[in-house]
Amino acid sequence: MSTTCIIVEDDKISSLHLQRLVEQETKFTLAGTFTNADDALSFLTHQMIDLIFLDIEMPGANGFQLLDQLPYRPYVILTTSKTEYAFTAFQYSVTDYLKKPITIPRFKESIKKIEPYLEKQKDNHAHDIFIRADGKLIRLHNNEICFVEALGDYVKFVTEQKNYLSLTTLKSIEEKLNDEMFLKVHRSYIINTKKINDIEDNTVLIGRHVIPISKAHRKTVMDRLNII
Amino acid sequence: MRNQSLPTHDGAPLQSTATLFVAYQQSKEDETNSTTENAVAEAVHGDQWIKDYFDNDYSIAVAVLGIFIEETMPEINGLANLLTNKGVDELRRKVHKIKPSFKMIGQLSLASALKDLENNCSVTADTENLYGKIKTIQAQTERVRPLILNQYNTISKLA
Numbered sequence: 398m399s400t401t402c403i404i405v406e407d408d409k410i411s412s413l414h415l416q417r418l419v420e421q422e423t424k425f426t427l428a429g430t431f432t433n434a435d436d437a438l439s440f441l442t443h444q445m446i447d448l449i450f451l452d453i454e455m456p457g458a459n460g461f462q463l464l465d466q467l468p469y470r471p472y473v474i475l476t477t478s479k480t481e482y483a484f485t486a487f488q489y490s491v492t493d494y495l496k497k498p499i500t501i502p503r504f505k506e507s508i509k510k511i512e513p514y515l516e517k518q519k520d521n522h523a524h525d526i527f528i529r530a531d532g533k534l535i536r537l538h539n540n541e542i543c544f545v546e547a548l549g550d551y552v553k554f555v556t557e558q559k560n561y562l563s564l565t566t567l568k569s570i571e572e573k574l575n576d577e578m579f580l581k582v583h584r585s586y587i588i589n590t591k592k593i594n595d596i597e598d599n600t601v602l603i604g605r606h607v608i609p610i611s612k613a614h615r616k617t618v619m620d621r622l623n624i625i
Numbered sequence: 626m627r628n629q630s631l632p633t634h635d636g637a638p639l640q641s642t643a644t645l646f647v648a649y650q651q652s653k654e655d656e657t658n659s660t661t662e663n664a665v666a667e668a669v670h671g672d673q674w675i676k677d678y679f680d681n682d683y684s685i686a687v688a689v690l691g692i693f694i695e696e697t698m699p700e701i702n703g704l705a706n707l708l709t710n711k712g713v714d715e716l717r718r719k720v721h722k723i724k725p726s727f728k729m730i731g732q733l734s735l736a737s738a739l740k741d742l743e744n745n746c747s748v749t750a751d752t753e754n755l756y757g758k759i760k761t762i763q764a765q766t767e768r769v770r771p772l773i774l775n776q777y778n779t780i781s782k783l784a
Contacts, residue, residue: 410692410726414678417685454721478725497725500677 400515402448404430405437405463406476407455411497415450415476418504425508434458438466445527445534447515448472450495453482464489468533472514474507526573528554530561537561539575543592543603547585555606582618583611590621674731675780683784690730690777697726698773701766704742704759713755717746732769738762 402425406412412430419427428446431437433455451473453460460475475486478497486494492514493507524539537554546553547567554561571579571587581587582601586608594602599615601608610618675686700723708716720743728736742758745751 408722408726409696410689410729413685413689413692414729417679417682421680454718478721498678498729501680 399426400424400448401426401428401446402450403428403437403440403446404450405432405434405455405460406430406450406452407432408452411452411476415499418499418501419450422508434460434463438463441467441471442533443529445469446471447518448474448492448511450474450476451491453477453479461485461489469527469536472511472518474511524575524578526570528561528563529565530554530563535561539578539589540591542574542579542589544586544588544606544608545570545574545579557604580618580621582614583609584613593622596622672731672776672780674729678729683780687777687781687784690773690780693726693730694773694777697723698766698770701763704762705756708752708755708759713746713748713750713752716755717743720746730773732773735762735765735769738765 402419404412404415404419404427406415412432416427416430419425425448428444429437429440431440435457437449438458449471451460451463453475454477458466460477464470464473473489473491474493474495475482475491476495476497476499480496483494492511495503495507525536526539527534527536529535537556541556541558543555543557545567546555548562550564551562552565552567552570554563567585567587571581574587578589578591579587580590588601588603588608592603594604596602596610596618599610599612601610601618675681675683679686679689700719704716704719707719720739724736724739724743727733727739738758739762742755742762745755745758
């Protein structure tokens, strides 16, 4: 699986150089380059990425201020020509700190350093989805979701703790959910089969929620469940 | 370090490092500033940066050198005005930003001079001293400009 990254760097030469280094890494996909923190933040609010190569001193907000505003925390490799930021970088738990200009061996060392973290993250997140709700991207693990319900132009994600409304379609959600765990029982409902309490007539009980099973989906539902 | 005779697409010899070295020797006669000498020598001999930063990929090296000539070098001429109009903090920020590019294209002496200027950009800085340092850096940059242009022409044929 490819690692998606972006570059945030206002200096044209440093940006071009870094782009070239990233593009030579076959496991990396460069999703964008930005010359300031505001443009990067707009992008990151709507797009999930794994890693940021982040300059610190830029016009407007600096690199640390960008990190403060992120709705989630990807891995961060700081790129700067100043060592004075090392202490602050440590406080922000950045993965690495590359001093500009970046030599090829140092860049490769940094990539090698971050690879185990990225692998681990991918294993942990293999069953995660990100939904847009409450003006941000929210990570939901498949295990957390009880069921998903279509509500007009929105989809409601029901978890044991909280419900989330997201402007999307049930069809697109169906494609993203783990199909071993989730099952469509009605044109408006996808349920987590691990959360079923009981089935009675044409309904499924999950927690205190009664969910209808449509005639069209009944056979599929019965075939999928381990009924003795 | 690359050999003196550089290959070309059509087999014709380029202006070699040796030719550039002659230019360097001639220019050296009236040169008194040792830092400038270093900068010139770097421009003449230096293509180690292409290996260190671009793994001998001349196409990207020539693109970077092009941006350096077009955009970074002219920034040097604006440093004195920046100090006058925007103050020492803006000067420090600008110098901090352009310094790595000089190092990246093998201009280590100029990068070092810029670092010294950046380090002197404090609130209590002696402004006259800063103007003096800027003037020296401008003179060094002007000195190496034709050699960098020559290097650009040489590597653009290899790209």
